[in-house]
Amino acid sequence: MRVAVVGAGPSGIYAAEHLASEYQVEVDVYDSLPVPFGLVRYGVAPDHVSIRSVRDKLAQTFENPMVRFRGNVSIGRDVSAEELQEHYDAVVYTYGASLDRELGIPGEDHQMSIAATAFVRWYTGHPDAIDFSEYLTSTADVAVIGLGNVAVDVTRILIKPVAELDQTDIPQHVLDALARSTVRRVHVVGRRGPAHATFTTKELKELGEIPGVDVIVNPADLPTDIAQASAGNKIVARNLDVMTEWSQREPEADKSIEFHFYCAPESMDLESGVLRVNTMKIDQEGRLGPTGEKKEISSDLVIRSIGYRGEGLPGVPFDQATNVIPSLESAVIGLEHSYVAGWIKRGPSGIIGTNKKDAVSCINTLVAGRNESSATSAEQIDQLLADRNVAVIDFDGWKRIEAHEKKLGQSRGRERTTVHNLDELIRIGLGL
Numbered sequence: 147m148r149v150a151v152v153g154a155g156p157s158g159i160y161a162a163e164h165l166a167s168e169y170q171v172e173v174d175v176y177d178s179l180p181v182p183f184g185l186v187r188y189g190v191a192p193d194h195v196s197i198r199s200v201r202d203k204l205a206q207t208f209e210n211p212m213v214r215f216r217g218n219v220s221i222g223r224d225v226s227a228e229e230l231q232e233h234y235d236a237v238v239y240t241y242g243a244s245l246d247r248e249l250g251i252p253g254e255d256h257q258m259s260i261a262a263t264a265f266v267r268w269y270t271g272h273p274d275a276i277d278f279s280e281y282l283t284s285t286a287d288v289a290v291i292g293l294g295n296v297a298v299d300v301t302r303i304l305i306k307p308v309a310e311l312d313q314t315d316i317p318q319h320v321l322d323a324l325a326r327s328t329v330r331r332v333h334v335v336g337r338r339g340p341a342h343a344t345f346t347t348k349e350l351k352e353l354g355e356i357p358g359v360d361v362i363v364n365p366a367d368l369p370t371d372i373a374q375a376s377a378g379n380k381i382v383a384r385n386l387d388v389m390t391e392w393s394q395r396e397p398e399a400d401k402s403i404e405f406h407f408y409c410a411p412e413s414m415d416l417e418s419g420v421l422r423v424n425t426m427k428i429d430q431e432g433r434l435g436p437t438g439e440k441k442e443i444s445s446d447l448v449i450r451s452i453g454y455r456g457e458g459l460p461g462v463p464f465d466q467a468t469n470v471i472p473s474l475e476s477a478v479i480g481l482e483h484s485y486v487a488g489w490i491k492r493g494p495s496g497i498i499g500t501n502k503k504d505a506v507s508c509i510n511t512l513v514a515g516r517n518e519s520s521a522t523s524a525e526q527i528d529q530l531l532a533d534r535n536v537a538v539i540d541f542d543g544w545k546r547i548e549a550h551e552k553k554l555g556q557s558r559g560r561e562r563t564t565v566h567n568l569d570e571l572i573r574i575g576l577g578l
């Protein structure tokens with residue numbers, strides 16, 4: 147049996163691992179990028195070194211001769227979903243959710259209003275990233291909209307002293323841009339309150355530990371009874387403890403992170419450096435509604451961090467309302483021998499580990515439904531890609547890229563430095 151996995155992020159690699167180790171199935175893991183690891187490389191913040199090192203554990207899967215990495219192959223462009231179905235016994239879609247969501251408010255199309263997804267791509271060195279280097283040199287106030295872990299990551303990277311980043315693998319041009327940054331204040335803006343935020347406590351707490359940066363929380367936004375407000379949710383209770391301690395601190399630094407809870411973005415006028423919000427309240431029934439009052443938040447740059455969104459792939463069913471591939475127990479509805487796991491199945495939530503359980507259950511469903519193999523040989527799909535002049539990067543190619551990144555980093559006194567240029571990644575990956 148031979149299976150194709152589309153997307154070499156954690157979900158795809160966990161799926162490949164289970165197929166190869168548990169069921170001795172041959173797997174080809176495709177990715178449109180020349181490097182594997184998905185959001186572990188292009189989502190996890192550079193200063194979260196230990197989470198990024200999950201990469202090394204994931205890489206072990208490709209050491210198994212049953213598993214091949216097929217990087218720099220775009221499904222839908224280089225090879226179609228139909229062709230994958232012809233060549234493999236089953237196809238597993240695990241390509242995640244990479245698009246951003248919009249607020250739909252006036253002024254949002256201004257150049258200085260950007261998506262967190264784009265900003266994250268920039269600071270992690272994604273080859274398709276927009277270069278935001280110059281955005282930070284004309285900016286003192288940044289508003290980050292959203293109360294999730296991505297908002298926390300973006301806030302931390304914006305305000306953290308660069309000395310704390312230079313031992314990470316952050317791309318050199320990003321480190322240089324952050325060193326020139328004029329950002330002084332980050333305003334974290336949420337339409338609901340501290341008890342409704344989706345931060346995890348470890349990530350939230352880090353904001354209060356950044357040297358030279360105050361964290362400002364208005365005590366009036368905090369519930370007086372944490373036990374009641376958290377309603378048995380331990381993460382919420384811990385978050386409220388952290389924020390309560392912050393609300394009692396005296397500001398003393400010249401940089402700050404200020405939380406603006408119960409503020410729903412209404413419009414932005416970034417020529418004048420203003421984000422306008424409606425202040426909100428939650429009524430007795432728990433419904434969120436405007437108080438009727440407005441507030442202005444100084445913002446030279448607005449970064450909306452309101453969630454990721456999945457996109458469809460030609461030839462694969464897609465639910466436009468929920469932005470996922472529709473499935474029943476991981477089997478794609480409306481497409482034979484096709485399965486789905488990760489964010490493109492469940493939507494953009496959960497931590498890396500959440501995807502392991504999901505991928506394992508997906509593969510168990512796949513294997514339970516398998517028939518006699520009708521897959522073509524590995525040589526046939528390789529020949530098809532070669533005939534189309536697709537420069538496939540394999541796992542040895544990744545190792546060449548990794549060795550190059552380590553050498554590059556060490557030449558600058560860093561452990562490794564991420565290469566962000568696509569042509570360069572492909573050239574190094576091909577050993578040219």
Ligand code: NAP
Binds near residue numbers: 194297342454
């Ligand atoms: P998220 O946790 O879903 O947070 C999205 C935020 O956007 C929420 O606060 C939401 O508020 C807000 N929002 C949505 N629509 C809005 C609107 N129209 N106006 C104002 N606010 C709006 O998503 P995320 O931060 O993108 O994170 C995605 C997943 O990755 C999460 O599971 C996260 O934990 C994970 N992640 C983990 C780490 C880590 O572990 N270190 C790091 C990064 C990401 P409402 O609640 O009011 O809708």
